[in-house]
Amino acid sequence: MTIAPERSRTAGREPDVRRALDGVADPELDEPITDLGFVRSVAVADDGTVEVHLRLPTSFCSPSFAYLMAGDAKDAVSALPWVTRAVVQLDDHHDSELINRGLAADAGYLGTFGNEAESDLDGLRETFRRKAHTAAMERSLTGLLRADPDLAETALGTMTLADLPAGDRFTAALLQRRAALGLPEDPSALVLVDEHGQGYPPHEVPLRLRRARSTRISIDGNAHFCRGLLRTRYPGSESDQAARPEGAEATEPTFIPLSDLQEHPR
Amino acid sequence: MYTKDGEKYFIVDAHVALWDARPENQRNIHGKQFIDCFYDYHRNLSPESEVWTYEEYLYQGGERLMKDLFTDGYVDHAIFQPAYLGEFYHSGFGQSEEASALAEAHPDKLTYNHNFDPRNGEQGLEQLHADAERFGLKGVKLYTAEWHGESRGWKLDDPWARRYFEACRELGITNIHVHKGPTIRPLDRDAFDVADIDHVASDFTDLNFIVEHCGLPRLEDFCWIATQEPNVHAGLAVAMPFIHTRPKYFGQILGELLYWVGEDRIQFSSDYAIWTPRWLVERFVDFQIPDELTEYAPVTTAQKKKILGLNAAKMYGIDVPAELRLPDADEPATGPRGADELSAV
Numbered sequence: 001m002t003i004a005p006e007r008s009r010t011a012g013r014e015p016d017v018r019r020a021l022d023g024v025a026d027p028e029l030d031e032p033i034t035d036l037g038f039v040r041s042v043a044v045a046d047d048g049t050v051e052v053h054l055r056l057p058t059s060f061c062s063p064s065f066a067y068l069m070a071g072d073a074k075d076a077v078s079a080l081p082w083v084t085r086a087v088v089q090l091d092d093h094h095d096s097e098l099i100n101r102g103l104a105a106d107a108g109y110l111g112t113f114g115n116e117a118e119s120d121l122d123g124l125r126e127t128f129r130r131k132a133h134t135a136a137m138e139r140s141l142t143g144l145l146r147a148d149p150d151l152a153e154t155a156l157g158t159m160t161l162a163d164l165p166a167g168d169r170f171t172a173a174l175l176q177r178r179a180a181l182g183l184p185e186d187p188s189a190l191v192l193v194d195e196h197g198q199g200y201p202p203h204e205v206p207l208r209l210r211r212a213r214s215t216r217i218s219i220d221g222n223a224h225f226c227r228g229l230l231r232t233r234y235p236g237s238e239s240d241q242a243a244r245p246e247g248a249e250a251t252e253p254t255f256i257p258l259s260d261l262q263e264h265p266r
Numbered sequence: 267m268y269t270k271d272g273e274k275y276f277i278v279d280a281h282v283a284l285w286d287a288r289p290e291n292q293r294n295i296h297g298k299q300f301i302d303c304f305y306d307y308h309r310n311l312s313p314e315s316e317v318w319t320y321e322e323y324l325y326q327g328g329e330r331l332m333k334d335l336f337t338d339g340y341v342d343h344a345i346f347q348p349a350y351l352g353e354f355y356h357s358g359f360g361q362s363e364e365a366s367a368l369a370e371a372h373p374d375k376l377t378y379n380h381n382f383d384p385r386n387g388e389q390g391l392e393q394l395h396a397d398a399e400r401f402g403l404k405g406v407k408l409y410t411a412e413w414h415g416e417s418r419g420w421k422l423d424d425p426w427a428r429r430y431f432e433a434c435r436e437l438g439i440t441n442i443h444v445h446k447g448p449t450i451r452p453l454d455r456d457a458f459d460v461a462d463i464d465h466v467a468s469d470f471t472d473l474n475f476i477v478e479h480c481g482l483p484r485l486e487d488f489c490w491i492a493t494q495e496p497n498v499h500a501g502l503a504v505a506m507p508f509i510h511t512r513p514k515y516f517g518q519i520l521g522e523l524l525y526w527v528g529e530d531r532i533q534f535s536s537d538y539a540i541w542t543p544r545w546l547v548e549r550f551v552d553f554q555i556p557d558e559l560t561e562y563a564p565v566t567t568a569q570k571k572k573i574l575g576l577n578a579a580k581m582y583g584i585d586v587p588a589e590l591r592l593p594d595a596d597e598p599a600t601g602p603r604g605a606d607e608l609s610a611v
Contacts, residue, residue: 028483058306059299062448062457094299094449109454116418118452127456131486207602210525213561214486217518222483224512232310 013044013082017052020076026069027128028062029223030135033069037230037240040091048084050077055091055237057229063095067102067109068121074103130195133177135219138212139170140191157205162187268340268574270551275571276590278578279344279543281407281443281478281503281535284331284365286357288324296413297354308540311507316545326539328368336375339536339543342575343584345377347407347443347478353414366401377582379405379443384426385414391433398437404582406439411447411457419450422462431470441581443501445478458484460491467495474581476533479504480523489526496599499581500527502573503537509549517555521562528603529569530594533578550574568592 021042024033033039033054040053054070070090077086090099102112110117141156144163164171175185183189183197190199192208200208223244231238268275287301305323326334335341346369348360362380369378380397382390397403411419420427422444434442448457460481467475480500481488492498500523508516523532534550536543551570555562571592579586597603 058303059296060303060448062453064453064457094296113453115416116451117454119454121454124454124456210602211486211490214489214522214526217515217522218483218485221485221508221512221515221519224515225483228310228511229306232306 010044010046013050014042016080016082017042017044017050017077020080021052021073024069024072024076026065026226027125027132028065028219029226030128030132030219031223031244033073034240035242035244036227037234037237038069039073039240040234048082049087050080050083050085051087051089052077053089053091055230055234056093057226057233059092059094061093061226063093063099063113064109064117064121064124066090066093066095067099067112068125070099070103071109129177129180131215131219133174133181133183133195134212135216136170136174136177137191137193138209138216140164140168140174141209142213143168143170153206153209154202156209157190157192157200157202159191160187161185161189161191164191267342268547268551270548273551273567273571274590275340275547275551276575276579276586277339277341277343277543277547278534278575278582278584279335279339279341279536279538280476280533280578281347281501282331282335282344282538283346283348283359284326284328284361284368285349285359285539286325286361287355287359291355291357293354293356297351300351300354300359304540307504311511312541313510313545316542323539328364331368331538332372332375334542334544335536335538340547341375341543343375343377343579343582344538345379345405345578345582347379347405347445348381349407349409349445350381350383350412351409353412360407369401377404377584379403379407379441381407381409382430383412383414383420384424384430385417385420387426391430394430394433395437398439403437403439405441405443406434407443407445409445409447410462411445411449413449417451418453419447419457421450423465428466428469431466431473434473435470440472441474441476443476443478445503446481446484456484460484460487463488463498464491464495467491467498471497473497474499476501476581478535480519480527480532482519485519485522489522492531493526493602494600498527499531499533499577501533501535503535504540506534506536506546506550507541509546509553513553514556514559516553517559517562520553520565521555521559524562524565524569524603526602528595528597529572530577530597532573533581534574547574 018034021039022032022034025031026033026036038054038056040055043051052073054073056066070088074086074088077083088103090096098112109120144159145151178185181195193199227241268277292298301324305320309317335344346365348362348365351359366378369376378401380401380403382394410421444463446458450457463475463477474497476499477488478501480502482505492500505519536546555564576586576592
């Protein structure tokens with residue numbers, strides 16, 4: 001394979017690949033692999049072959065998530081109209097050999113892991129889509145509490161999408177996560193809902209908010225742990241990481257600043 | 267013992283190891299990958315002054331351990347929680363012979379917990395009986411992501427595991443420390459799923475289940491289980507060093523644990539030799555929930571004392587000077603601790 005010898009033909013193609021990879025997320029951290037710094041290299045050959053190398057924070061990152069991201073990356077790159085062949089390689093993982101062989105052969109998840117797997121990864125994806133939604137919901141609702149000191153926690157159970165600030169980053173993120181679960185996006189829809197769109201009676205609302213908060217803290221915490229470990233493992237990789245808007249970095253006001261949040265008597 | 271501002275803290279380091287990850291003990295590439303991963307944890311989360319060289323990190327030996335924990339580290343009592351990892355290391359990762367000999371030589375300072383693997387079937391059960399007698403076991407450390415031939419993990423509610431817990435019950439091994447790793451079969455489920463803890467904690471109410479790393483990276487699932495099962499405890503291994511790099515995040519973890527699990531069921535540990543206890547103890551005593559996290563009450567000195575040692579001392583029957591003891595908090599056995607006005611859901 002010749003790697004990008006001729007600028008004219010391949011110019012613009014690497015950014016094209018990276019844009020495609022922007023659509024691939026780490027489901028556990030709910031962030032694109034490009035922002036996390038998981039894309040180690042992209043090489044485009046003039047015959048339309050693309051070789052992408054991925055790297056993860058540890059050798060022992062969960063192989064199912066590793067496969068899921070690598071498989072999604074291969075699908076995303078293959079879908080570009082000019083790509084003739086997509087090669088995705090996962091580097092330095094305890095299952096690199098197995099996963100790379102499976103990817104090369106398009107063996108699929110079940111074909112790659114054989115008797116270690118029982119079903120495809122849809123269930124796992126769904127679990128983490130739900131968690132991502134829960135976290136996004138908590139960010140929006142906590143935003144409401146911060147904006148209105150007189151708002152009682154129990155009142156959050158009747159808030160609708162119309163009550164959220166339009167054009168707000170948290171609102172946009174929540175709408176996206178709702179769409180991923182097939183939840184209604186009309187303005188009259190309740191904000192605080194379970195994965196089926198069902199709301200909660202008022203007395204359950206504070207506890208549901210607390211549970212959602214623990215989910216959000218867990219995701220944010222994993223994100224900064226994984227990001228930090230990647231930087232330690234691959235010096236220089238910090239320049240490939242985009243700042244996480246949800247917080248989690250030491251250098252910025254971390255997480256959701258809850259300074260204005262007041263406890264309300266119920 | 268650690269003293270600060272006139273307050274005395276009895277320190278129990280509830281999760282320490284004496285490991286050997288030197289190249290001559292590595293069975294394969296995974297042995298190197300495993301210790302490298304630990305070393306990255308160490309480098310990533312330690313203050314610069316506390317970072318060891320890679321050589322130091324591979325093996326410490328008993329003398330160094332005694333110095334780091336007891337001479338320099340303020341620790342009154344430490345509990346070995348050895349991981350076997352026989353597929354990665356010739357003589358295992360945690361050094362059973364050396365650690366248990368050290369505990370035998372210093373019974374006032376060290377407790378040796380051992381491990382078992384239910385995939386060893388009847389033979390393993392016999393071994394567990396022998397180990398219980400030899401080491402006088404009060405606890406075991408279980409690593410459910412241990413590789414074993416073709417298998418890369420097991421679950422606490424597997425039928426064979428239940429037989430081992432029944433044996434623990436008979437043998438007086440009451441303290442079950444559980445660590446979840448990232449590979450387990452089937453791989454398509456969440457590799458860190460903690461639901462199996464819920465099942466066995468409900469069925470073995472006379473055993474304590476201490477979930478190391480407080481269930482991280484599944485803190486929320488752990489908290490939800492722990493709040494419903496009075497015999498589930500949080501071990502702070504790996505969560506502790508966030509106190510340095512991410513104090514606000516540490517505050518949130520601690521705030522969540524105090525809310526869902528309560529101050530009587532959280533145990534300090536350095537996870538030695540991933541980190542050393544000295545700086546962790548110092549910083550924890552000085553730690554306070556950041557002001558901006560107003561949804562959490564400040565951590566009290568009594569809570570710190572319980573977490574740093576009294577809780578684990580109580581579980582292990584370690585003798586604590588009378589003037590340092592504290593009564594249990596008046597908290598419900600189940601349900602969120604910080605929200606007694608909320609009806610259970």
